[in-house]
Amino acid sequence: MIARLLDKLQQAGLILSDEDLASFTEAESLLSAEDIADAIWLALQMGTDESPVVDDDSDGSGQDEDTSTVIIEDVETKLPPLPPPPSVPAYLPQSSPSTADMTEEDITEEEPESGLPIQVQAAPALQDKLSIARSLRPLKRKVRSQTRQVLDEAATVNRIAEEEIWLPVLKGASERWLNLEFVIEASEFSFIWDATLMEFRQILERQGAFRNVRTWWLEGTEQGKLNLVSQKSQPPEFTSRPRSPRELIDPTGRRLVLLVSDCRSSAWKSGDIHNLLKLWSTHGATAIVQLLPERLWSQSELDVGVSVQVSALTPGAPGHKLKINQRLGWRELESSDTLTVPIVTLTAKSLKQWALVVAAVGRQRTPARWFDLNWVQDEERDRAEFVVDPQSPEARIELFEATASPIAQQLATMMAAVPVSLSVVNLIQKLLLPEAKPIHLAEVYDSKLLEPVKNLTPQPPSFPPAREENSKPLSLQERGLERGFPDIVNSKVNPRKSPREPIEYDFAPGVRELLIQRTPIDETTTVLDTLSEAIAKSLNLPPIKSFTALLSPKSDWSQETQAAILPFAQIATQVLHSLGGEFASLAELVEQDAQRRTDWIKPVSEPSLPDLKTLEFETARLVKTSDVDSYFPPLQVEQFSIATITLESEPETREHDLQPFExxxxxxxxxxxxxxxxxxxxxxxxxxxxxxxxxxxxxxxxxxxxxxxxxxxxxxxxxxxxxxxxxxxxxxxxxxxxxxxxxxxxxxxxxxxxxxxxxxxxxxxxxxxxxxxxxxxxxxxxxxxxxxxxxxxxxxxxxxxxxxxxxxxxxxxxxxxxxxxxxxxxxxxxxxxxxxxxxxxxxxxxxxxxxxxxxxxxxxxxxxxxxxxxxxxxxxxxxxxxxxxxxxxxxxxxxxxxxxxxxxxxxxxxxxxxxxxxxxxxxxxxxxxxxxxxxxxxxxxx
CATH class of the missing domain: 3.90.1580.10 (paralog of FGE (formylglycine-generating enzyme))
Known part of the structure; x- marks a missing residue:
């Protein structure tokens, strides 16, 4: 078969025959039969374990005619199955002991998690990863190592030739310039940014611009202090003690610190984060990765600083050596009393401008904030915010529409038709609103439309083990789970979590109904149909194209399937009541059917009637007294009292009410x-x-x-x-x-x-x-x-x-x-x-x-x-x-x-x-x- 393969390659002109090779002057650059055989052998070694090499024993003697001949057969090879895509449960998981603490009985009889049976792969959080990776190329410069040396061949040859000294000349090995410290500030809505930060960190690690990339979490304690916790693996294991912020300092200045934050936490209001940034920026390049777009910066603590443009004269310049390209006013402060830190967003344009400044390439500028630390930390500084706290649904929506982006508003109206959960939002983003990004989801969660609510599923009370007086404070992971944050990878609850139940989010009372009424019916039904199709697919049900088929009380779903559909039905019936008409009729049928199985249905209030008034009147009837009665029998009178409703009549427009006009x-x-x-x-x-x-x-x-x-x-x-x-x-x-x-x-x-x-x-x-x-x-x-x-x-x-x-x-x-x-x-x-x-x-x-x-x-x-x-x-x-x-x-x-x-x-x-x-x-x-x-x-x- 090798011979036939070589003949085919020769006919195609890909290799030359032995005669042609002998007469061709550039034969070294062409493939020979031996080269082809080597390539085939290498391909076999890289293939599956089942070798496609077959011995030819066609004569039945059991002896190979030529043991050096390799026969290749057509083998159907199948790639190994891909791992299932990462998914997010529709509701936050309930607290459960770790596998290590479970008994064999606990593991075999584990109850299924509650919530919608939807596993949705989140859409890419960073839409333009290639451009973002390219924007960091200015940081890929190489420098001489101070610890590793390699032979300088040219210098060694020159020494031998000029000085006749046969000793090697060594030089510092070329190595990447910077180490990167990737610091993430934990916040109430950190779970929204998990996928975004994970993808951005992968870009940083695979970029080839950094010697080492370390990830840290910056968490606040109940005492108002900041803890810096190392994240050595994924998922994070917050079992180590808080680390000193000075661990991120490099005396050589070859360390870059990126602090990821939305700049709205209490640590920003108190000035504690400014002190950390001052410490890091004094010894090396430091920047803030702002998760919010620039149009929302005025709602963060960045507004306390002065917006400036900065440039650098030397690569990796620390904050106090950045050149501010504008005048800040008549007052001059010592550098120890000020903080200058660049601000970047997760866009290719912003990252490229900042990288050029860090590398001191040309006369480039990047946005930054200049802070007066005396003013930031002044106790008499008015830190009171103008907080708008609307209570009515109309006021909440009006505030949201005045501040949110159009995409966030569209996302909120779609979320109003379905249960509020991250997996459902991923489904909406994937199938209905692909232009929605984490920032738009953050706008919705951080608005007054949603409120944290406790889990609807009753849970037995649990009590944590007694803590010792000197025990370490709760870690970030524990605090996140205490607030209802999902774990980044497997959504399993840390066994050391707080006894408080996980918190879910839902629309504030009246907001969902008002959003539904303001949304075109066809858009609402499209969302319901899309989610119904996803639920049916996840439950291995027959294909369903309409939510009415999924909610129909005539459906023959099993009890397990009905229980899985129940969370969706709870929200869907509320939505259908808001739509009115035939949708409200369907909702009533669904509620009547569900009432026989559960008691979650909230009774619909009957419309109140007007006040009843008593009307007294007399009635008369003819009574026959004898066969010889007169033509006019006597009247018998009875009195009745009934309840009546007084209705106002419509006013008439008389001819003299009409006015002529020209x-x-x-x-x-x-x-x-x-x-x-x-x-x-x-x-x-x-x-x-x-x-x-x-x-x-x-x-x-x-x-x-x-x-x-x-x-x-x-x-x-x-x-x-x-x-x-x-x-x-x-x-x-x-x-x-x-x-x-x-x-x-x-x-x-x-x-x-x-x-x-x-x-x-x-x-x-x-x-x-x-x-x-x-x-x-x-x-x-x-x-x-x-x-x-x-x-x-x-x-x-x-x-x-x-x-x-x-x-x-x-x-x-x-x-x-x-x-x-x-x-x-x-x-x-x-x-x-x-x-x-x-x-x-x-x-x-x-x-x-x-x-x-x-x-x-x-x-x-x-x-x-x-x-x-x-x-x-x-x-x-x-x-x-x-x-x-x-x-x-x-x-x-x-x-x-x-x-x-x-x-x-x-x-x-x-x-x-x-x-x-x-x-x-x-x-x-x-x-x-x-x-x-x-x-x-x-x-x-x-």
Missing amino acids: FTVATLTRQENQWVVQRQQGSNNQFIEVLGENLILEMVAIPDGTFLMGSPQQELKSSNNERPQHEVVVSSFFMGKYPITQAQWRFVASLPKVNRILNPNPSHFKGDNRPVERVSWYNAVEFCQRLSQYTHRSYRLPTEAEWEYACRAGTTTPFHFGETITTELANYHATEIYGNGVKGEDRRETTPVDHFGIANAFGLCDMHGNVWEWCLDHWHGSYEGAPNDGSAWLTDDESVRRVRRGGSWLNVPRNCRCASRHLIFPGNDNNHIGFRVVCEIPRIRQ
Whole structure:
């Protein structure tokens, strides 16, 4: 087989024959048959234990014809299975004795851990590891060793030639320049950064820039002191005694200290960490690795220092020799009273700038903080923080939205739909929000949205062994577990932990429900579906694509499976109640089914009835007294008392309540190859709804009538969903002159809740007289319900037929002002023209509702563009089977998409036509969707 292999290689031109080798002048550089044989032998030695060498004994004699011949067969080799990916349990593990302390019975009868059965591999915490590794290249310089020597061949040869002295000349061996001390400050949310710091440490260890990398943990004690603990292995073993900070000092200056911290602990407020940094930076290069992005530094103790830019003239310059490239003011301090320390973040750009300064390459600068230690440690310094401690759910969310990044806000809304645990967050990050990083998770955990709660699973009381008076304080690992922190690798609880139960996090009361109400339903259901699929997969259940299948009370899951699903069901039912409608019905079914197995369901409070009043009245009945009674039998009277409810009737709007108003109607006409806006005065009636001081709602009277709904086939850029055209009879009603403004929304949002909580300031484009946007269909309905309750009138969204009838105002053209549209009359995306119209100003934002000063023939403004307007109707792909009485066209499925009308500032002209209609999910709340209201009672009297 070797011969056949060589023939194939020769035919391919990869090796030469013996004759060719003899005549080729560069034969040494080519592969010979012997080289190929050696390579094959080496490959066999590096393969599996089952050698692919087979002896050829084809003649059956038992003797090899040529023992030097190696026969290679095609062997199917399989790589060994990969180890399972690291995973994080959905809930923190319960305290348990170590394996060494367990008996054989304990090990065999160990109870399974509680929590969601999800094992999720965390996404890479450092997304750009290669760039981060490259940014540290300036630190890979070599220096002469002071302890190891090697032969200097050139110097030795020169000595022999010049001095005839046959003695070797030695020189210091070349070795890496720096040792690295990687110090991590323990904090309340250290578990969030475990994966990030582990990956960063691996980069530092594998970079080849450091002689040695040691990891330390800096922990605070109950007495307010700082302990420095060595971490010699992974997972950390905090069994050694605290070490002296001076152990990190190198007299030669060839040691680099990196302190990882978010700079917000009490040790920073007291100045203790500043003393450590001063000690280390006096003897060598020292820097702070800030875990938070620069936009959040003002919320940390870095704000006590002065932001400066520093450079270095010599490699590895200590802090007091860094050159500050700006003036700090008139006051000059001794270097012993100041601290200058560079600040870097875990980004390639920041690390590269800092590495260039440490290596003193060129005239580079890096950000730093300059501290006045006398001021930092001054006991009279005001260390009181302006702490905002909101209590209500609305205030908590408002504070979070004002300070958190958009990704953190999106992550919080997704977490509201599922149990709060690290593994679930990893699942969300992996499948739904890959751009989320640990900093965004830290923003959520460190916000007022979450609160630490005790484990829901009852645990038997446990008591720690009595501690001796002089025993050493609890280590960082013990303190972390006392606060509910998971172990970095195996999430097993240290047997020396505090008797306090592990702490989990959950949303503060009312926050989860409010977040769910503010989130589009389709986004919430997507999160539930994704988690349900992961749970089903982890439990080896049949494929499940919807959370309704996992929670269905008709499912035939085993008791063990139902118990595993229970933590998810607890949160899911809360979410479904917040969504309302068919989701709330499903939640009730799930709760009724679970009530037969557990008692965790919290009863849903019944809506309270109005106060009952007693009504007394008399009744009469005819009684037959004899066969010869008269035609008028006597009456028998009985008295009854019953309970009644007093209902307030809706106020009527009389004709004299209506007020006439005048407006300007604009019409586009074509004259001499150009469009001309013709204006004329119109008039109609309206009534004024007073909402508050200097705040009114103008409701225009829309008369009853008949119109042709939809667009004809020949209408430019029309759609089939606008057909067939059909005649609709519309009864009279009142419609808002303008879309609901932000001032009107804010007033109604402050009224008592009916079904949903309303954000008083949802709009992206701010302005009291601008239309409110970022309003979902559900929130628009809640607005109408609150307004109805406040005014005792019946307000609602317009039906699709009412909206088009009111928009056309008796016209049949694509727009109520004519055959085309112009930015002098409406706000839309004007980069595209309609028909033979013209381009105009593309404003890219909403305009005030009275910006153009024109209306249609009914007196309604902004019917084309500015913001889309919600309608009551469910979406249908055409008008086949549509009602012809102006009523809403509804189905039994409340989760279907709704209709929006009118176009917006973001849309091209064809979307702003009278007949244009679009579908959208009712939970969507984009910054181009608003609404206007209709009052159906009272009607105009003829």
